[in-house]
Amino acid sequence: MPARHSALAVLIAAVWGVNFVVIHAGLQHFPPLLFSALRFTFVALPAVFLVGRPRVRWYWVVAIGGSLGVLSFGLLFVGIDQGMPAGLSSLVLQMQAIFTIAFAALALGERPRRRQLIGGAIALAGLALIATDRASTAPLLPFVLVIGAAAAWGVSNLCTRIAQPPDGLALMVWASLVAPLPLLGLSLAFEGPRAIGDALGAVDLGGIAALAYIVGPSTLFGFAAWTGLVRRYPAAVVAPFTLLVPVFGIAAAALTLGERPSAAELVGAAVVIAGLLYGLVRPQSQRAYGSVAPARAS
Numbered sequence: 001m002p003a004r005h006s007a008l009a010v011l012i013a014a015v016w017g018v019n020f021v022v023i024h025a026g027l028q029h030f031p032p033l034l035f036s037a038l039r040f041t042f043v044a045l046p047a048v049f050l051v052g053r054p055r056v057r058w059y060w061v062v063a064i065g066g067s068l069g070v071l072s073f074g075l076l077f078v079g080i081d082q083g084m085p086a087g088l089s090s091l092v093l094q095m096q097a098i099f100t101i102a103f104a105a106l107a108l109g110e111r112p113r114r115r116q117l118i119g120g121a122i123a124l125a126g127l128a129l130i131a132t133d134r135a136s137t138a139p140l141l142p143f144v145l146v147i148g149a150a151a152a153w154g155v156s157n158l159c160t161r162i163a164q165p166p167d168g169l170a171l172m173v174w175a176s177l178v179a180p181l182p183l184l185g186l187s188l189a190f191e192g193p194r195a196i197g198d199a200l201g202a203v204d205l206g207g208i209a210a211l212a213y214i215v216g217p218s219t220l221f222g223f224a225a226w227t228g229l230v231r232r233y234p235a236a237v238v239a240p241f242t243l244l245v246p247v248f249g250i251a252a253a254a255l256t257l258g259e260r261p262s263a264a265e266l267v268g269a270a271v272v273i274a275g276l277l278y279g280l281v282r283p284q285s286q287r288a289y290g291s292v293a294p295a296r297a298s
Contacts, residue, residue: 001233009229009241012222017248019218020086021256022210023077029207030199031191032077037183040069042215044176054171060163064156064171065178071152072096074183079145083138085259088130090249091269092146094242097276098123099154100161107158119279126271133264168227176219243273 001009026035054061080089098120104110112120127147134143165171187196199207229238246269253259261269 001237005229005232008225009238010244012225012229013241013244014248015217015222016245017090017250018252019214019222020080020090020249021252022213022218023080024086024253024257026207026210026214027077027081029203029210031187031195032081033074033183033187033191034196034199035211036069036073036077037180037187038211039073039214039219040176040179040183042211043219044173044180047173047220048177051170051173052167054165054167054174056163056165056171060159060165061171061175062178063159064163065175066182067152067159068156069176069179070182070186072149072156073179074186075145075149075152079142079149082142082145084142084146085253085261086257087246087250087253087259088261088265088269089146090253091246091272092127092130092143093150093153094246094272094276095123095127095147095150096153096157097239097242097279099151100157101279103154103158104161108162116279119275119277122275122278123272124275126268126273126275128268129271130265130268133262133268137262168230169224172223172227240277243277246273 023035029035030038076089076093080086084092101110101112101116101120105112131140131143134140160168160171163171226238250259250261250269254261
């Protein structure tokens with residue numbers, strides 16, 4: 001990968017890492033389900049007029065919009081709102097890679113490579129260490145909600161893999177149309193009309209800035225640029241850059257929110273990243289002999 005594209009991949013990881021801090025900031029202005037509904041509303045409505053329809057069956061658009069938009073980001077926003085640290089959330093959400101491999105094995109009969117199994121076991125061990133520490137020092141529910149968000153993202157990845165969209169950005173934009181109404185309905189049911197009215201009535205520049213960031217740089221720029229890299233290079237080359245997301249996320253949370261992970265969380269985070277890296281990166285010999293066809297995303 002040329003240096004300019006490597007730099008672009010690092011920039012995307014930085015934008016996505018900082019996004020977790022911005023979500024935390026936005027939740028000071030909006031209830032979590034309403035915030036997520038607004039995010040997908042402003043992603044989808046302008047963008048559907050700029051991109052063509054996705055050339056996949058519509059039930060895949062609905063399945064991906066439901067699993068990624070409603071479940072994954074809904075659970076993530078609620079988890080952070082309930083006290084899950086922003087930096088730690090950026091790490092735990094990367095477990096979507098392990099869930100994707102597991103779901104593909106169950107649904108498609110794909111046999112994970114030995115490195116993927118070992119890497120997954122290492123990552124799960126790190127996650128268990130973090131969970132044990134969280135259970136002894138803070139409520140466990142927010143942690144479980146973000147794990148659920150990672151699992152829902154894995155379902156979305158599996159649906160995308162089966163659908164095989166020729167244009168990933170078009171699929172992302174149109175799938176975003178699925179999320180706002182269910183999220184708004186959940187917001188009305190669980191957060192209530194009064195909380196929604198109060199948030200919208202008191203919206204200020206801080207809330208608008210947070211919403212603008214997660215819509216613009218994080219979603220539209222991030223996914224468009226990432227889709228371009230995935231289409232140009234094998235997944236095994238591009239995917240490891242996602243491991244920089246929690247690095248930027250934890251650093252941004254420490255600098256701006258004063259989050260200080262415990263020693264156990266730091267050790268667990270290092271173990272998770274090591275496991276994901278081991279499972280995602282193929283040895284040089286395999287890259288050399290397996291470079292005839294691009295690797296599929298896992």
